[in-house]
Amino acid sequence: MSALRLIGFLFVLGVVIAPSAGIANPQLAQTPGARANMQMLEPQTFRGAAFSYDHEVQVVLPASYDVSGDRTYPVLWVLDSPLMTRTVVGVLDTLVMGNHAPEMIVVSIGSPAEEGLAGLGRRVMDFSPPGPDYFPPEPQGEAWRALAPLPQFPHKADDFLAFLVDELRPQLAQRYRFSGDHALFGHSAGGMFAAYALFQRPGAFGKVIIGSPYLNVVRGAVFDAETAYAATHDDLDASLFIGVGGDETDEYFLAISGIVSSATRLSETLHMRGYPSLDVRTRIFAGEDHYTVVPRIISEGVRHLWAEDAAELPSSWPQPPQ
Incomplete structure (x- = not known):
């Protein structure tokens, strides 16, 4: 028997005998008819x-969505749809x-x-909080203006946040089975918006992944x-x-933008506040730049934010007989 056929045989065997023999399977195997992917x-x-x-x-639906009856699912809201959707879904x-x-x-939302x-x-425009311009404080602002003398433009973060939470979410909730567990992921300028949303609309997103944010x-x-x-x-x-x-x-x-230092400052500030219901995990990924770090942020962010849910799932590998 070829290796490929053997793997397929073992997988099917595991699905079939799991309930009686206690062999754990990927969670998709617990839902007959589920897709292999989202x-x-x-x-x-x-x-x-x-x-x-x-x-x-x-909108990207879970692999089990069509065959799971009235089951509801947590929702991960992703900014910068054209750039991030496929990476998020693959992870x-x-x-x-x-x-x-x-x-x-x-x-996923974007252009x-x-x-x-x-x-x-x-x-x-969508991600910018109210303010006089888009530049960081001095002296970094002077360095920014020398590189990118941006014109004035509308700062619509409050409008965009209201659009997501007050307009778009109710419309989509009528079509899809949202559980009420909402998370927001933003990277770069999207990370700035995600951080802003945390304080401007507390409770709108119970989980937030902030990637390489322009916080300054x-x-x-x-x-x-x-x-x-x-x-x-x-x-x-x-x-x-x-x-x-x-x-x-x-x-x-990125250095004059203070990506790493401002993210660290935010983390340190939140730890200093001592909010009893706030959980913060911060990671600086060695050897990764503004782009290569994205899949690692998504992977570790999701694993951290849903660690309790994942702990209730069985191991994806067969276990030794009892």
């Missing part, structure tokens, strides 16, 4: 009340197969890929939001994963 639906177009342009939304497929994460629905970089440029831009607006939140709250009920690449300190633009 199902990427056709993109949909939505326009928020405060926007003059559309956002493209792609989730393997994590689910290994029982390192529960199945979940992915909702249509066909619009190219012009469409991606709107993300800066807009004159440190995210830290202003954190300070304002701390002044009126003594707790923050959320689970947070912050990840950056260690090599981001050695690229000039």
Whole structure:
């Protein structure tokens, strides 16, 4: 028998005899008829009340969704859809197969890929909190302006956050089986927005993954939001994963943006607050830059935020007989 046929035989055998022999399987094997991977639906177009342009939304359903009856699923909201969706889904497929994460629905938001970089440029408006401009405080601001003398543009983070939570979420919840467990993942400028959302709309996302964030831009607006939140709250009920690449300190633009130092500052500040209901995990990934770090942030972020759920899943490998 060939190795490939043997692997297939053992997998099928494990699925069949699991209930009686106690052999654990990937969670998908517990749902007869489940797909081998997640199902990427056709993109949909939505326009928020405060926007003059559309956002493209792609919903990706769990592999077991069509055959799981009325089961509900946690939702991972992903910013920068054209860049991040396929990476997030690929990582989730393997994590689910290994029982390192529960199945979940992915909702990705961004510009249509066909619009190219012009469409991606709107993300800066969507993600920017209120502020006088997009630059970091001095002296980094001076260095930024020398490289990229940005024009004035609308800062629509509050509008975009309201669109996600108050408009888009209720519409999608009528179509898909959301469990009420909502997480937000953003990277780079999206990481700045994810951090801002944590303080501006506490409770909107109980889990947040912040990747390589531009926290110093807009004159440190995210830290202003954190300070304002701390002044009126003594707790923050959320689970947070912050990840950056260690090599981001050695690229000039990212260095003057303070990617690593500002992410560390946010983590240290939150630990200092001592919020009893807040869980924070921070990782600096050695040898990774602003781009290569993305899959590691997604993988470790999901594994950390859903660690309790994953612990209830069986091992994905056959266990020794009892």
